[in-house]
Amino acid sequence: MPPANGAAAAAGPSSGSGRDGPPAATAAVKRNRPRYHAFTQQQLPACKPIMAPHMVIPILVFVGLLFIPIGLACYAASNKVFEVVYRYDTKCVPKNMLHNKVGFIQNASINKTCTINLKIPNAMKRPIFVYYQLDRFYQNHRRYATSFNIAQLSDPKEEANADIKDCKPEAYAGKGIPVVPCGLVAWSLFNDTYSFARRPRRAGGIGGGEALRVIKSGISWRSERERLFGKHVYPKNFQNGSLVGGGRLDPRKPLSEQEELMVWMRTAAMPRFRKLYGRVEADLDAGETVAVAVRNSYNTYSFEGGKAVVLSTAGPLGGRNAFLGRAYLVTGMACLVLALLLTLVCLFFPMTEEHLRLR
Incomplete structure (x- = not known):
């Protein structure tokens, strides 16, 4: 049977069998514990942006319009190398x-x-x-x-x-x-x-x-x-x-x-x-x-x-190698296609205020 409340209170911390262990061990743990700081406790302020469609679509369009000319320039520079x-x-x-x-x-x-x-x-x-x-x-x-x-x-x-x-x-x-x-x-x-x-x-x-x-x-x-x-x-x-x-x-x-x-x-x-x-x-x-x-x-x-x-x-980029130009072109076109698909999704399946609150 569990001990009576009085007996437990009488035992108290002096018995050394409490939840926190012996007083000497508890003191040693507190002494070795690092000083509290927001950085060590990972409590620094942070920003976690939620990428809404009205933010993602312009970014994808910008990346696509930037990468495609770069890819064409790299491809043209590679073709000038014989x-x-x-x-x-x-x-x-x-x-x-x-x-x-x-x-x-x-x-x-x-x-x-x-x-x-x-x-x-x-x-x-x-x-x-x-x-x-x-x-x-x-x-x-x-x-x-x-x-x-x-x-x-x-x-x-x-x-x-x-x-x-x-x-x-x-x-x-x-x-x-x-x-x-x-x-x-x-x-x-x-x-x-x-x-x-x-x-x-x-x-x-x-x-x-x-x-x-x-x-x-x-x-x-x-x-x-x-x-x-x-x-x-x-x-x-x-x-x-x-x-x-x-x-x-x-x-x-x-x-x-x-x-x-x-x-x-x-x-x-x-x-x-x-x-x-x-x-x-x-x-x-x-x-x-x-x-x-x-x-x-x-x-x-x-x-x-x-x-x-x-x-x-x-050439300006070294020897003949079309991979860099093709990589930029594929990435740029993929960004434009994703922007177009996301725009169509937003037009036909608009997000309501309830959806935004759930997010």
Whole structure:
């Protein structure tokens, strides 16, 4: 039976069995409790607007009328960029080796130089950027993308090579000597080369067929040259293993001057990507033909990948890419359609004062 009221009152707080616990514990809790403040108690004044149709419709119309012109401008800027793409991974393999492409690319005794012709459909103004494009190459694979040591790239001290286990299996050469730069990303450096020349025009035309110089300086980011890649870090034991992955580096030049390596080590997010090879400071006329001498050395045949060379101009937004313009257009048109639908709903199903009070 429950105790009588008198007994409970007699027990009081001195019994230590009350709801708040012992007095010492209660005092400790009060002492550790944070000081009251409106911010910690989430009691600051706040505004929670209720979006009524007469507010939403003008906002949707404004966004739609703003985004559609921006989308048209982006789309027009993208269409002003001209590019020529030529896939050569199969074209540069002899017909008698098409059944064994891997054997062809791995045989060092076979001449792998081939010439392709690029027809220029539109006039291209300088500078003309040269890219190489790879397909089915997953640089975003976790094991591949993390296979490098950022401290080793910038620090010439031996301590930077103490912990390069993430670079395995391309971390150490024979007798435990570290590889600089280590890792699969640097080891798989792209090593196809291109040289360009104008094709001589027919008799009566103009032009001579001179070579087009490809400038490879300034193709990397300034932050990479000045911070990420050290000015006193030189390649060591690179591509000295039994299995060569790709290109080689000049051991006499510091990593801060090896811009092709910098561009390659900026890993791509998608399996099809382009990386900057260089730029040509010359104008190309419409209908002109450019001969490209390709040294086909990079092994994309083992994983059935593709290779292409790209000539492209640049616009205010960079290279040719219609996605940004299309995204703005779709968003703007969607806003206008939603505004129209909401207007029709409000016309045929108007909200009464009772509906507003319920809200």
